[in-house]
Amino acid sequence: MRYLDEYRDGTASQRYAETLRAIVTRPWTLMEVCGGQTHSIVRYGVDEMLPPGVTLVHGPGCPVCVTPVGILDRAFRIARRPGVIFTSFGDMLRVPGTCDDLLHVRAEGGDVRVVYSPLDAVAIAEREPDRQVVFFAVGFETTAPANAMAVKLAATKGLRNFSLLVAQVRVPPALEAILAEPECRVQAFLAAGHVCTVMGTAEYQPLVERHRVPVVVTGFEPVDLLQGVAMAVRQLEEGRHEVEIQYARVVRPEGNAVARRALEEVFEVTDRSWRGLGPIPRSGLGLNARYAEFDAERRFPDDAPAAREDPECRAGLVLQGRLRPQECPAFGGRCTPEHPLGAPMVSSEGACAAYWLYRRRRAVAAPAAAPADAGAKAEAAAGAAAAAGAG
């Protein structure tokens, strides 16, 4: 298939791997931000093509993984209401809340439907005026414009039975939070190509300058990733820190003006809590005052007690690149895709799912580079804490 096969090509991949070997002189640790990139890396064995010393750690860019348990539980309560049609993208269905997931809600009689676009949910609302249709608006800046369009369309059509349960998050504040951690060992980021397709690159400039960290906006195929790593390593080796675009066939520095306008018309920046990471200021989007009537949390108010995450799940450390999935004491034992403790084990962009699916049955080599001391200590402490908890 054009525009895909050439980016999965073995010869081109090898060429970039060789380029890397030629320029690298010491160990570097890079974080790929997006869960889609993580899956590509593990699936195609991109990490195994890197020269010794160049380490990729997996980032927080899995929207399913970072959706807080509280919102999930809220989603389940709304989906259980008679008269509600709860619509969602497919990969939210298996994600566990406190004690359920949407597949179970559906099995118990909730009307839960998978849609491929939020506009499909608007169409359902139009077809079934006597039912309340809720769309689970999960995602980074990538999904926000389409969700904004759905709200605008519902408003134009005067639909009173359509709403969004919003769990929209923003990438740059999460990267700030990761860099602010004293144990952080990330020296460069491969930023998520699709997020930047919408938002452009300007948001990353302050981050680059403040933390002197290279950011390379990177695509999702093996050749993209290897080229992105090569660009980031070249910056590190040359002592530069800039925003560069590897994914130039899709991303423009100014982003997509139409998509951003839609997003800005409907949403406003809010504080949000991330599953595993906790509250991060200005890290989310919420419906603004003009479109507040489409907010499912207002339409279906409840005062259920705050939800609690499973203390055994180390997803927070995994999402910050501080713990590799297979190093988690619960991985493959207490936590499997059939019985997940946390979202990264079931999301199609979750790091734990990637290692389970593609690496489980063979010994995964330890990270090629010895992690910085602080990182190693954090991992050891996490393991000890989890072991103590399990005991």
Place this chain on the structure above:
Amino acid sequence: MGELACPVPLPAGGRILLAHGGGGRMTRELVERLFVPAFRNDALAVLHDAAVLEPPGSALAFTTDSFVVHPMFFPGGDVGTLAVNGTVNDLAMSGARPLWLGLGFILEEGLAVDDLARVVASIRSAAHAAGVVVVAGDTKVVERGKGDGVYITSSGVGAVVAKRPVAPDRVRPGDAVLVSGPVGQHGVAVMAVRDGLQFSSPIPSDCASVAPPVMALLEAGLDVHCLRDPTRGGVATVLNEIATQAGCEIVVHESAVPVGEDVAGACEVLGLDPLYVACEGRFLAFVAPGEAEAALALLRARPDTAAAARVGMVAQAGTPGLVTLKTRAGGERVLDLLSGEQLPRIC
């Protein structure tokens, strides 16, 4: 039996009623006016409690399967073609020539008789194409809302023609793994109609009998060790089953697996892996290494398997039960079982 000779067709535009499954006059009308004329043959025409059949003079293969698909009709087939080809293909996978089918219909009250007639016509032509005869059947009707149009259970009997058993325990290190054509078509076709996905041209299911090419392989005397049709769970799932049953490791080359451009595109958009998407008219063959090229040449010379490909091999020494994929990009990964169905992803 006189009225059977010239059946009056069922009235068009009618609906299936509970009484059609009650065993009385309306049941008889349905059987005599719809099923018997469509599947006309001596064994069925007796309308006794069981078909009496002459043994073919070889070992028999026997299998049963149930078919529930929503929607009932999809590009390239319907629940009827599936019910015939699914069972016929299971027989072929055991090295048997399909002979006879028995069909159990569970109909939902309110089903349009025209839709049932369309399914029956599909069964008739699929059975004809597969060279199989419908010799027994049954019909029940469930209340509206308790079924999904038509459910069909089909059982089949075949005559084993393979000279040596065709089964996972005959898989040996070094065996070549062949696939008979592009994979993932059926799953994408059904998903597209089920979820109202619009492609510029509809992707048809590959639903078909694989008995003819399989019989050709066996009749050519090629040393076929194992056959399996990659239905539910697709190629990846079936390879895992065989690796486990045969106690061997299978290595697959991603770039060698044929996937149609349209199916690859649809899977890419939906975030699905075509290796896990169902086929209904393809098979995998494990063939002795010395005869792999001959088997591939034979398949490629036939129009129904012209796109057959050699996709991998059984490792000489490896981890029993493991399937490894050599990726297009030059890496390597485990090709594992999925824990449930594939779900389309967010972004």
